[in-house]
Amino acid sequence: VxxxxxxxxxxxxxxxxxxxxxxxxxxxxxxxxxxxxxxxxxxxxxxxxxxxxxxxxxxxxxxxxxxxxxxxxxxxxxxxxxxxxxxxxxxxxxxxxxxxxxxxxxxxxxxxxxxxxxxxxxxxxxxxxxxxxxxxxxxxxxxxxxxxxxxxxxxAAAADKACEVLGAGCIEPHVGCLSYGTTATINTTSRRYVEVTPFVPPYPAAIPGAYSTEVQVFRGYWMVNWFKEQFGHHEQMRALLEDVAPEALFDQLAQSVPPGSMGLMLQPYWTPGIRVPGREAKGAIVGFGDVHTRAHVYRAILEGLAYALREGKERIEKRSGVRILELRVSGGGSQSDVAMQLTADIFGLPTARPHVYETSGLGAAIDAAVGLKLYPDFASAVAGMTRVGRVFEPVAQHRAVYDRLYKEVYRRMYRRLQPLYQDIAAITGYPRVS
The missing domain is CATH 3.30.420.40 (ATPase, nucleotide binding domain)
Known part of the structure; x- marks a missing residue:
């Protein structure tokens, strides 16, 4: 402001x-x-x-x-x-x-x-x-x-996430748009006013009169940078020597770990004090054993973010009454094949990468194109200016593992840990929850 x-x-x-x-x-x-x-x-x-x-x-x-x-x-x-x-x-x-x-x-x-x-x-x-x-x-x-x-x-265009959703071609409520940026989000575009969280309104979409139903993980793919700064010094040095992005080397780490990270589960609430799931919530990693390495932690970060967004998908579906049948993923994290595949596996849905990963600028361009009368409406502009790149299909064996971990472990973690988070806040004063 x-x-x-x-x-x-x-x-x-x-x-x-x-x-x-x-x-x-x-x-x-x-x-x-x-x-x-x-x-x-x-x-x-x-x-x-x-x-x-x-x-x-x-x-x-x-x-x-x-x-x-x-x-x-x-x-x-x-x-x-x-x-x-x-x-x-x-x-x-x-x-x-x-x-x-x-x-x-x-x-x-x-x-x-x-x-x-x-x-x-x-x-x-x-x-x-x-x-x-x-x-x-x-x-x-x-x-x-x-x-x-x-x-x-x-x-006039719209906010970055609204433009990102439009640029990814997600203009129907059955298409979910995942944004793998600093904040990770799942959005759908709806012509109906739907509050995913009661009394918390949907954001305006980049299409006049439409709404963007959104659930966010405040510290989303920021977590990748956190891992890089805290545990990725080796990859950063290699990246300089080999003239590649450190994230490409992190992908190799994640690829070396089986789906489910051998039971290492991460709850990605690295920013306490936000309203959902609760102001006392904190990040957690559970399930460590002597087999676990940095590679397992990195993959658990990617999986934890996808679990949290799947939870958001289910909240959107429950409130809107519309099932999400396919996914588009944009943002910097969408460049990772590992992240894309595990997203498809965890959601159990075909997951597409748009032809450009930074779709916010494209969404703003669509607003301008409609304003200039280059297209008669937004549906025509989206059809003419966006296209799907590679589509990642769920792998049945991986999906079965992830489905059990999500339903039997991840969804129960916050409720089980919440009393401990409250005790931590009371003892240390962090986070401030009053």
Whole structure:
């Protein structure tokens, strides 16, 4: 998020989405809404929303900055302002703690509780337009600074994950899109408003009027980097000598280990303090024996992420009533054949790699192509601009092993370990769960 003063210049460094600061100093909510939330048993969810909101943190801890704030923008809105001089943003980019109506894809009505829960005023927020709408043209200093020709049309797209889903060609609810990026996610695109987690809304899709049902593993393929930094020094040195990516050598490690990592099971909650599965949750690796090596740990990381996303798939199916029948995988992790195959095996579904692994840019290009009338609609644009690359089919023998490990072990891990996580937090103060 970016705070701008009346001169249109940032007042402080932007706060990124990975930032975990929170505040207890939040605006009061009126008695009607407090009673309603308590009755619906969502008061904890609302308190979490208020405490996590960057708006409230800045107002509480940097009041002089908040007092001087004229506009409060997401990075996309700030870039639009710098490029075309208009305070406008895509409705598909509003993935943040903002007074946004996720059902209607516009700012919340003036009586909505979010205006009480957040310190922001309506005048501070940008105008919203639908994905594929022209925002303006690149002019003046922006053209000079970027080298973009003056007069180039600027179109609204959407948030990175929404564009990634669109660029992967996942526009039907039976197609699941896995993103193997820093945060690992599973998404589907739906024309129906479906809350996968009760009272947590679906994000806006990169298609106007559509919703992106999402379940995320906050520390997703970041875990690969964690492994590289903590345990992969040998591969990093080899990679330099052989002029290859360290991840290619990690694939060789994982390939040397049988499916199921000989019983080594990983629960990938390396970032405590998030709402799902619970704020006390922590990462866990169980099942060590004297046969296990770094290679087993690495494969267990990939398997643990896939187990967590399969759990997300089942939640989406339960809430939406639509079965997911095929998968597309994008993001840096999708370049790994090992990760792709074990994903197909764990989900028991054909798993395709799009023809480009970084599909966010392609999704934004699809929004622009529809906006330019190069295609009559999004279905035509997706058909013309995306295609499936290699498809990985489940291996029956591997699938049987993974299915038992998932159902009989992984799904029971969190509930069994939760009391211990709570005790750890009480004893050490980490993570803070109050």
């Amino acid at each position: 970016v705070n701008l003063g009346r001169d249109g210049k940032p007042l402080r460094p932007a706060i990124t989405w990975l930032d975990q600061r929170r505040t207890d100093q939040v605006p009061p909510i009126g008695p009607f809404w407090r009673a309603a939330f308590k009755l619906a048993r969502v008061d904890g969810t609302i308190d979490y929303f208020r405490g996590e909101a960057e708006i409230n943190w800045i107002r509480a801890h940097q009041p002089e900055i908040w007092e001087a704030t004229d506009k409060f923008l997401l990075l996309s809105g700030y870039l639009n302002w710098r490029l075309c001089g208009r305070f406008a943003d895509s409705s598909g980019s509003q993935v943040a703690y903002l007074p946004f109506d996720y059902r209607r894809h516009r700012w919340a009505g003036r009586r909505d509780w979010k205006w009480q829960a957040l310190a922001v005023e309506a005048r501070m927020l940008p105008e919203l337009v639908a994905p594929g709408t022209q925002l303006g043209t690149v002019e003046g200093a922006a053209a000079d600074a970027t080298g973009i020709p003056p007069g180039t049309a600027l179109f």
